[in-house]
Amino acid sequence: MLQLGDQTVSRSLDKAMWISKTEVTWDLFDIFVYGLDTKSTSPSPEVAAVARPSKPYVLPGRVFGHLGFPASAMSYYHAGIFAKWLSAKTGKKFRLLTEPEWEYICIKGRKPTSVTTEEGWVWENSDDKLHKVATKPENELGLVDVLGNVGEWVQSDAEIPFTKGGHFLEDAANVSCTAKWLQTPDWNMTDPQLPKSRWWLSDASYVGLRIAMEE
Amino acid sequence: MNNTRRDFLKTSAVATAGLMVSGHFAWANVAETLKVGIIGCGGRGTGAARDCVTGADGITIWAMGDLFEDRLDASYAQLKQHIGDKLQVAEARKFTGFDAYQKVLATGVDVVILAAPPGFRPAHFEAAVNAGKHVFMEKPVAVDPTGIRKILAAAEVSVQKKLCVVAGTQRRHDPKYIEAIQRIHNGAIGEVVTGQVYWNQGGLWKYDRKPGMSDMEWQIRNWLYFTWTSGDHIVEQHIHNIDVANWVMKGHPVKAVGMGGRQVRVDPAYGHIFDHFAIEFEYENGTKILSMCRQQDGTASNVSEFFYGTKGTSNAKDSIRGAQPWRYKGTGPDVNPYINEHTNLIKAIRSGNLLNEAKQVAESNLTAIMGREAAYTGALITWDDLLQANQDLAPAQLVFGDLPVAPVPHPGITKINRPAYGHFFETKP
Numbered sequence A: 001m002l003q004l005g006d007q008t009v010s011r012s013l014d015k016a017m018w019i020s021k022t023e024v025t026w027d028l029f030d031i032f033v034y035g036l037d038t039k040s041t042s043p044s045p046e047v048a049a050v051a052r053p054s055k056p057y058v059l060p061g062r063v064f065g066h067l068g069f070p071a072s073a074m075s076y077y078h079a080g081i082f083a084k085w086l087s088a089k090t091g092k093k094f095r096l097l098t099e100p101e102w103e104y105i106c107i108k109g110r111k112p113t114s115v116t117t118e119e120g121w122v123w124e125n126s127d128d129k130l131h132k133v134a135t136k137p138e139n140e141l142g143l144v145d146v147l148g149n150v151g152e153w154v155q156s157d158a159e160i161p162f163t164k165g166g167h168f169l170e171d172a173a174n175v176s177c178t179a180k181w182l183q184t185p186d187w188n189m190t191d192p193q194l195p196k197s198r199w200w201l202s203d204a205s206y207v208g209l210r211i212a213m214e215e
Numbered sequence B: 001m002n003n004t005r006r007d008f009l010k011t012s013a014v015a016t017a018g019l020m021v022s023g024h025f026a027w028a029n030v031a032e033t034l035k036v037g038i039i040g041c042g043g044r045g046t047g048a049a050r051d052c053v054t055g056a057d058g059i060t061i062w063a064m065g066d067l068f069e070d071r072l073d074a075s076y077a078q079l080k081q082h083i084g085d086k087l088q089v090a091e092a093r094k095f096t097g098f099d100a101y102q103k104v105l106a107t108g109v110d111v112v113i114l115a116a117p118p119g120f121r122p123a124h125f126e127a128a129v130n131a132g133k134h135v136f137m138e139k140p141v142a143v144d145p146t147g148i149r150k151i152l153a154a155a156e157v158s159v160q161k162k163l164c165v166v167a168g169t170q171r172r173h174d175p176k177y178i179e180a181i182q183r184i185h186n187g188a189i190g191e192v193v194t195g196q197v198y199w200n201q202g203g204l205w206k207y208d209r210k211p212g213m214s215d216m217e218w219q220i221r222n223w224l225y226f227t228w229t230s231g232d233h234i235v236e237q238h239i240h241n242i243d244v245a246n247w248v249m250k251g252h253p254v255k256a257v258g259m260g261g262r263q264v265r266v267d268p269a270y271g272h273i274f275d276h277f278a279i280e281f282e283y284e285n286g287t288k289i290l291s292m293c294r295q296q297d298g299t300a301s302n303v304s305e306f307f308y309g310t311k312g313t314s315n316a317k318d319s320i321r322g323a324q325p326w327r328y329k330g331t332g333p334d335v336n337p338y339i340n341e342h343t344n345l346i347k348a349i350r351s352g353n354l355l356n357e358a359k360q361v362a363e364s365n366l367t368a369i370m371g372r373e374a375a376y377t378g379a380l381i382t383w384d385d386l387l388q389a390n391q392d393l394a395p396a397q398l399v400f401g402d403l404p405v406a407p408v409p410h411p412g413i414t415k416i417n418r419p420a421y422g423h424f425f426e427t428k429p
Helices: A026-033 A076-090 A099-107 B005-010 B012-020 B043-055 B069-086 B100-105 B118-130 B145-160 B175-185 B215-221 B239-249 B337-351 B358-377 B383-388
Strands: A002-004 A017-019 A093-096 A151-153 A162-164 A179-182 A207-209 A211-214 B034-039 B059-066 B094-096 B111-114 B134-137 B165-167 B192-201 B253-261 B276-283 B288-295 B302-309 B312-314 B319-322
Touching: A017 A099, A026 A076, A076 A093, A099 A162, B034 B043, B034 B100, B034 B337, B043 B059, B043 B069, B043 B111, B043 B337, B059 B069, B059 B100, B069 B094, B094 B100, B100 B118, B111 B118, B111 B337, B118 B134, B118 B145, B134 B337, B134 B358, B145 B358, B145 B383, B165 B337, B165 B358, B175 B239, B175 B312, B175 B319, B192 B239, B239 B276, B239 B288, B239 B302, B239 B358, B253 B358, B253 B383, B276 B358, B358 B383
Parallel strands: A151 A207, B034 B059, B034 B111, B059 B094, B111 B134, B134 B165, B192 B288
Antiparallel strands: A002 A179, A017 A211, A093 A211, A151 A162, A162 A179, B192 B302, B253 B276, B276 B288, B302 B312, B312 B319
16 A cells, blocks of 8 residues: 655654665575575574574565565565574674665655656566666665665554555656555465465565664 | 556555455355365465355355364364354364365365365365365365376266366466466467476475374375375476466377476485476477476576467466567456455356366376476376376375385386385386
């Protein structure tokens, strides 16, 4: 469900932070999903304490390409656990961006207008496919694909989790820094099992994530 | 399909309610409640029961059967939470054990959902048809030619008895696939020249053996990894894409050659099945379709179909390119095919317009078995030979006890008509 926020609010960050240049790709996400970090070495107690996702029956996003492509179709819960795992692995504090933080990195140096096809992968130019990350120009902060490609989970206490930034199946006109997409049942419509997976969204090839790290 | 996706987004909060008043619920008066029995109460059987009561009014889940009490109890708890009063399974209509299916069939149900591991399906389907029940059965419906013949024979009886049968090849109930393939059949890409179908992904769940557990119990709980229970992943999972190939081609292939192996997933915890296959299917008119499936962690995934014609190409789902281009617009199915298949089944039962997919799914199922046998044996496998083959992978008797794991197939040595257990090798004189 698409909602539009207030475009007049000025946004800033409270403190300096690191933000991933690209949407998180399968190169990294696979290590978490398939426990590739535990194959040859024993995990630390902190890492071992983090739950790992179930094996997905099918990943809807992965028909488009794998290494170098944005990881997709993980649930909001899954995205949060991934950040927790990455923190345990590195001893640093990784997390999803908050909505104000996300809007800041999107709007910085840019008018709060809809995305252009020069900027991001959307319905008009995606050919119905996710694209490799960083195949569109950097924004003023040096980040890529903030708008388009996968919609990006942001951290919130809202009852219904949501993504920002629009995605490759969304019309450019709808994709702006202030728009957000609340999860709807069709994101997980065709998971045929009961209970449905808490880790994977069977139909949401258009959902992914970007992560932040605090010093 | 008249709605644009933007309309869909606007209305998505009420999408479910929207469907409830759309054409899928056309009957105004539900003459009588249909009673449904579940045979096989795992995640899919439980999900199918939910989908059935979601897809039609006037449905009651009336009886449940599973080999294992813990699976039945977990399923009951899930359904109670999700479908509430539509679950009317009294304690006396909960059955466990190898004969639970017969007891479910004797409770006066009108329809049964068959969702036990695939190796059990032929016996369950045959019994359901003999008992005069309408059937929803998950794919695959058999794991060997003996099972396929049983399904085909029961399918004929089910047609004579005017029973409705829908199979879990849900792409057949997905409006996107239906429209795309209708366009292909109407000539949108000309004559189909070739195609590819894929189910490449990482590994799936496994069930870890508990201390003291019998071979039989472990194999059935860990059923994905034994040919006698699942048919191997080319049959269990890739059947979906192979079914699309047969749908587009309006028939089944007549021969297959291929290769495959067990390269990465070699731990005995994963039974004896392969982890990759690549098969070339040849149809009656000489058209060849390439099929590929893999379950290896960390490898590139692809679950799709693609067809090339003399006048264009199509993914059989949402895109046609060439002389008559077409592109589906949307982020997902407007109609959930997993629910729609139940809607269509119940509608057919109530209207008396026979809908029976048993033969169709059996043919796609045997196609998948043909691919498996081409890889297992290394031989060129023909449809006619395979259909008549004696292969019967089931254990001699179903009791909790010892059950050796058959060796991993060995192309060049393994034969189609092999013993189910003991060895795969034909003794040479």
